Structure formats: C-alpha cells, structure tokens
Amino acid sequence: MKAVAVTPGTPNSVHLTEIEEPSLEQFPDGKGVLVKTLKVGVDATDREINEALYGNAPQGDDYLVIGHESFGIVEAVGPNVRRVKPGDYVTATVRRPGSSIYDVIGTNDMTSEETYYERGINLRHGFMTEKFADEEEYIVRVPEGLKHLHVLQEPMSCAAKAVQQAYEAQHRMKVWRPKLAYVLGSGQIGLLTTLILRLRGLEVYTIARGEAPNLKSEIVTGMEATYVSTREKTVEELAAQTGKPDLIVDATGSSKLAFDAMQYVGHNGVVVWTSITGGDENIEIPSDSVNLNWVLGNKLLLGSVNANRTHFESGIRDLALGDMMFPGVLDKILTHPVDGMDHYDEMMRLLVEDKDALKVFVNIAEG
Known part of the structure; x- marks a missing residue:
C-alpha cells in the first residue's frame, strides 16, 4: 500500500x-x-x-x-x-x-x-x-459528531496536556484560581489552548504577529478571547495594561519568545513551553532580573511535550464542548x-x- x-x-x-x-x-x-x-x-x-x-x-x-x-x-x-x-x-x-x-x-x-x-x-x-x-x-x-474536526484531535491533546500540567503543578499553591492568561502564538496549538482556557473561564489574550483582521484573529474573537498583534502592542505594554497574567503558554516555535515570556508572568504564576525548536539560535536574556523575580515570585516554568490517552480523551471532550459553545469557529482552523x-x-x-x-x-x- x-x-x-x-x-x-x-x-x-x-x-x-x-x-x-x-x-x-x-x-x-x-x-x-x-x-x-x-x-x-x-x-x-x-x-x-x-x-x-x-x-x-x-x-x-x-x-x-x-x-x-x-x-x-x-x-x-x-x-x-x-x-x-x-x-x-x-x-x-x-x-x-x-x-x-x-x-x-x-x-x-x-x-x-x-x-x-x-x-x-x-x-x-x-x-x-x-x-x-x-x-x-x-x-x-x-464521536461521529466530531468527524468534521478530524485531524484536530492530536494537536488538541497536546494543548490539553499543557493546560492540565499547569494546574497539576499548581497544587503546590493549595489554592490557585487563575483569572488571566496569555497564549503566545496563534497556530493550531495556540488556538486550541485558547479554547481550553476560555472553557475554564479565564480571560485570554492570544498574542501573535499578524495584524487584525485576519483568520486567526477571527477565530480568537469567535472564542470570546482577545487577539493582540505584537506589531501594534508589545507583550510588555499589554502586561502594563492588563496586569501580569497568572499563566502564559508559549506556542510560538521561537525560543526567544519562550524566554521573553518569563519576564511577564505574575507572582505564583506558570509559564508553559510547548514549542519544539530544532535550530541553534542564541539570545541574550536579563538573567539577573529574571532570577530575582522568579525566586521572589515563586514562579514556575514547565515543558510539555506530546500527550497520553487521558489527554486525548479530555481534549475530545473540550472539542465537543467548544464546538457547541462557539459553533462553526473550530472548523475555520482546517x-x-x-x-x-x-x-x-x-x-x-x-x-x-x-x-x-x-x-x-x-x-x-x-x-
């Protein structure tokens, strides 16, 4: 064959x-x-x-x-x-x-x-x-009712794992009720992560390069999240406007942006890296400042790769709920x-x- x-x-x-x-x-x-x-x-x-x-x-x-x-x-x-x-x-x-x-x-x-x-x-x-x-x-x-979303099941599982890992790690806080999240990147993982976080009730800002209006901004808006173009507003400017987020999920594919995210998360917050960067780029970071603020702020960085059966199953449930909550929006990703x-x-x-x-x-x- x-x-x-x-x-x-x-x-x-x-x-x-x-x-x-x-x-x-x-x-x-x-x-x-x-x-x-x-x-x-x-x-x-x-x-x-x-x-x-x-x-x-x-x-x-x-x-x-x-x-x-x-x-x-x-x-x-x-x-x-x-x-x-x-x-x-x-x-x-x-x-x-x-x-x-x-x-x-x-x-x-x-x-x-x-x-x-x-x-x-x-x-x-x-x-x-x-x-x-x-x-x-x-x-x-x-489910047969989700066959129109076919190949989104696997990337959805990766998004589901990334969010679940953040919540599981935050059991260290005894009480962690995040209200504000940034999603860096508006590819499939970024958009599906936006969906999961919206279904959990968070205020979500999905941050990407392209200026709105575009398809990605249309999808983000359709999920009742906020799309932000870095050509119009930097992450630093956004954090000054909204306050520092409780959770940042990086799905950009850029190691520079992944490290930059560490500067903007709030106290007791979490940064999740999902990007796989196969290159050899080297960057400079304000290491003393990041070190100081992460120690004093009890912040957490975790990497999340792939998914197991439980993440597939929970991702499928969220796809089903999201498809009902925001009809026609997820189809636009395909x-x-x-x-x-x-x-x-x-x-x-x-x-x-x-x-x-x-x-x-x-x-x-x-x-």
Missing part, C-alpha cells in the same frame, strides 16, 4: 513509497485494531523532519513514514478488543512506551529515558498510509486540504511556503 516517507538524515527526502499492509495477526494477544486512514494532518514537525533536523527510522528500516495526526475508521478488531468496534471513527496516540516506570504505567509522554518512540516522528512509522494497525490501548474513539498522498509535494510546499496555511491535512480516503 502507499505511504509517504522520508529518509532520516537526508534533507528534503519526502517521497511516495510502497509498504506492507498491516494485519491483526501481528497482535497475538487479540487486542489489535485495524484502521482505514481517512485523513492525516501535518505541521511544522513534519516539515522539520523533512529538513532532517530530527527524526529516526525504526530499527531495520532506512525510511520513516511521516504523519502523527491521524483520523480514520475502524475496519477490524481482534477478539479481545472492547473499546472500539468496526465502523467507529478513531484517532491514535503518538508516543509509544519505553521501559521506564512512567512508560509502564501508561504515561509514555513523560518517559524518563533519553530514547523515546513516537509514531511518525522517532523510531516508529507514522500514519501517512492507506491503513494502520495498533494496539487497542493507543486507539481513541472520536484551512488547507490536500487531495491524496500522490500530492505530497504540494503538502510540503504548503508547510514551507504558505504562511496562511493554518492547518494542512491530506485526504487519504472517503469515509
């Missing part, structure tokens, strides 16, 4: 290839699920893998099938599968377990090992194929469909060249 892959370590090697069709026979415990792929989302991670900034092939292969944002329909299940059945719409988690205690208890996204396994990213093939198979544990059912894997070059061109491509996804099959 067809698949889109790269040759890890070789820049711009994305290509169409043929791979063996998966089978439930590879799951001797009877807990396998065979999925017909309907759509696969792509993002900056796929672009950077194609640029050979990171990513490794599974052992024994010289290629890596890309695509970690999956949406499909179950074709068949093993005899011991209970969570899904043929005909169900599903997505799949990305991280697979290693051998640390965190992997053993199902929190693969929190592994303590240096080597990690992610489908479509590192040491495990992805979902940009006609079919894929996996263990029941990693398959998450998507901007650039690509018809079929044969057009992988167009897929990559959109990721590299089109700044208006908020969410690129490939239509693999009808369903």
